[in-house]
Every structure is written in structure tokens, then in C-alpha cells.
Amino acid sequence: MAAQFFLLALFALSTCRALASDPGQLQDFCVADRTSQVFINGFACKDPKTAMVEDFYFSGLHMAGNTSNKQGSAVAAVNVAQIAGLNTLGISLARVDYAPYGQNPLHIHPHATEILTVLEGSLYVGFVTSNPENKLFSKVLNKGDVFVFPQGLIHFQFNIGANKAIAITALSSKNPGVITIANAAFGSKPSISDDILAKAFQVDKKIVDRIQDQF
Structure with a gap:
């Protein structure tokens, strides 16, 4: 009887802790204070009274990236480093340009799941699952197609066409890494x-x- 009571008490405590955990966002926004000397897991917030509309704005994704490199691709990230207002909001994005037969090579995002939409061209994309299976999930994407890369898994994109390709990716972290x-x-x-x-x-x-x- 005592053992059953002890187990029930542990379950109740764990449930209370789960229900009592803070939600992800406790205020309207937390604009990153990049001048703060406080070291936390992310960026400290600046006084919301000093927030400006520019803290939530970025311009530049209309411009093609320079793909004249060994991989034949260019990534223009838009995360908390570019938009201070993204701090604590758990989201970011990027534009990826691909030269003909260019690739975004094998990489991982340690902090984020990625969802990619092809805006122009055709891409062969894929990700590999964890050990011991190491199973490859891959597909050819065309304009308008969408593909998801789960957080922390090795993935890639390769332009299979003789023309340039463009994609937009959204990531589930303000700083996906x-x-x-x-x-x-x-x-x-x-x-x-x-x-x-x-x-x-x-x-x-x-x-x-x-x-x-x-x-």
C-alpha cells in the first residue's frame, strides 16, 4: 500500500511540474539587446519602450546570392542576428540560391526543424535518419513543392537542372545554427x-x- 501511495505521489508531482512549466512566450516581444553584457541562452531583452518598427523588419531577400563558389550555392539567413525582434519567438528563415548543378552540402541544424519551399527550378533533396538505420529519405522537388527536414538530421539540396534554382526555408528557431x-x-x-x-x-x-x- 505504501509503495502504491509513493508511486501515485511521484506521478502527481511530475504532473504538477509539467502543468506549471512556463509557456514559451510570456510577453508580446523581447527585442534582442545585442549590447547587453548579460550572458543567457539567447539574448537579453531591451526595454520594450525603446522598441522600434525597424526591430521587426529586414529587407534583402529579393536579391540573389552569389553562387560563384565551390558548392554553387548561397544562403541568406534571416534570424535574430538580422531581426532583433525575432528574439524568443522561435522562428527564422533563409533564402537559398543554387547555380546550375549547385548544392547546399550535407549539414545539420542543431536547434531547428526546417521546412523548404521551392520558388524556382528543381531540387533533389534528402535527409538521413539516426544510427543504426541511416535511412535516406529523398525526393525531387519542383516549383511550389515543400519538404521538411527534421531537427538535427543530416540533409542536403542539389539543383538537378541546367538553370538556377531558388528556395525559401523556414526554421523553428530564432537561431537554428x-x-x-x-x-x-x-x-x-x-x-x-x-x-x-x-x-x-x-x-x-x-x-x-x-x-x-x-x-
Whole structure:
């Protein structure tokens, strides 16, 4: 009887804690104070009385990005760094331009799920699930098509056409973060040991050294 009472008490306490947790947003807005010296998980709020309409505005996504790089893509992010009023709101977006046969290479967003809409062109996109399945979900998207990349999973987009492509992505974080897999593995500073990378990728160290030289 005592054991049953103890279990019921624990359940009641856990339920109370869940119901008592704060909602995500406790005020109309929290414009980021980028000059604050207070270190928190995000940005401190500036006095709402000093908020201006410009804190909630950004212009620039009408301009194409420069895709003349090795990957043939350009990402123009619009997150809390560009719009201070996004602070605490849990959302951001980006424009992605792709040169013909350009790609947004394998990467992850550690803080956000992404939903992508193709505005122009055709993209081959996909993501890979966690170990041990490592299952690839992929699809060819055309203008107007939408695809979701779950938070934290490796994903990519590749322009399969001979013309440029454009996409808009929305992300479920004010600051989704991005880790490009190749950059992280082969371009870290200081470098990861070629012994470690050679064993991880099951290749000769000379191949690792050659790849690292590219970064």
C-alpha cells in the first residue's frame, strides 16, 4: 500500500511540474539587446519602450546570392542576428540560391526543424535518419513543392537542372545554427588528426590530407 501511495505521489508531482512549466512566450516581444553584457541562452531583452518598427523588419531577400563558389550555392539567413525582434519567438528563415548543378552540402541544424519551399527550378533533396538505420529519405522537388527536414538530421539540396534554382526555408528557431559536415570534419581549427579521420572514413591518410588541404 505504501509503495502504491509513493508511486501515485511521484506521478502527481511530475504532473504538477509539467502543468506549471512556463509557456514559451510570456510577453508580446523581447527585442534582442545585442549590447547587453548579460550572458543567457539567447539574448537579453531591451526595454520594450525603446522598441522600434525597424526591430521587426529586414529587407534583402529579393536579391540573389552569389553562387560563384565551390558548392554553387548561397544562403541568406534571416534570424535574430538580422531581426532583433525575432528574439524568443522561435522562428527564422533563409533564402537559398543554387547555380546550375549547385548544392547546399550535407549539414545539420542543431536547434531547428526546417521546412523548404521551392520558388524556382528543381531540387533533389534528402535527409538521413539516426544510427543504426541511416535511412535516406529523398525526393525531387519542383516549383511550389515543400519538404521538411527534421531537427538535427543530416540533409542536403542539389539543383538537378541546367538553370538556377531558388528556395525559401523556414526554421523553428530564432537561431537554428548550422554545421556543415565536411567543414566540421576536415576544416576544424586545430585540425582533427588524420589518423582519426582516416579510421572514421575508412580511407588512407593521404586521402584525408588531400581533402584537408581543400579547407
